[in-house]
Amino acid sequence: MMNRVSGMGVHNTAPGPKLNAEWYFGWRYHHIGIPTNVPRPGKQYLEKFKVYVPGFDTTGIQWMRYGPDSPVHSLISLSPT
Numbered sequence: 001m002m003n004r005v006s007g008m009g010v011h012n013t014a015p016g017p018k019l020n021a022e023w024y025f026g027w028r029y030h031h032i033g034i035p036t037n038v039p040r041p042g043k044q045y046l047e048k049f050k051v052y053v054p055g056f057d058t059t060g061i062q063w064m065r066y067g068p069d070s071p072v073h074s075l076i077s078l079s080p081t
Contacts, residue, residue, distance in 0.1 A: 038065070039065065051072065
C-alpha cells in the first residue's frame with residue numbers, strides 16, 4: 001500500500017477508503033489564533049481578557065489583538081496558539 005502526505009490529511013493511493021487526519025484523530029484543522037498589534041475590522045472586544053477578536057478569515061487565521069493590561073499570560077498573548 002502506498003501513502004502520501006498532502007496538506008493536513010494522509011491520503012491512501014491504494015483503492016479503498018481514504019485515511020485522513022479527521023478520520024484517524026476524530027478532528028480536523030479549523031483555525032489558528034495569531035497575536036497582532038494591527039487593528040482589524042469586524043472585531044469584538046472581550047473585556048474579561050482585554051483582547052480584540054475578529055472572526056477568522058477563509059485561511060483559518062484569527063488575528064488576536066491583546067491590550068497591554070490583558071490578564072492572558074504572555075506565552076499565549078505573544079505566541080500563535
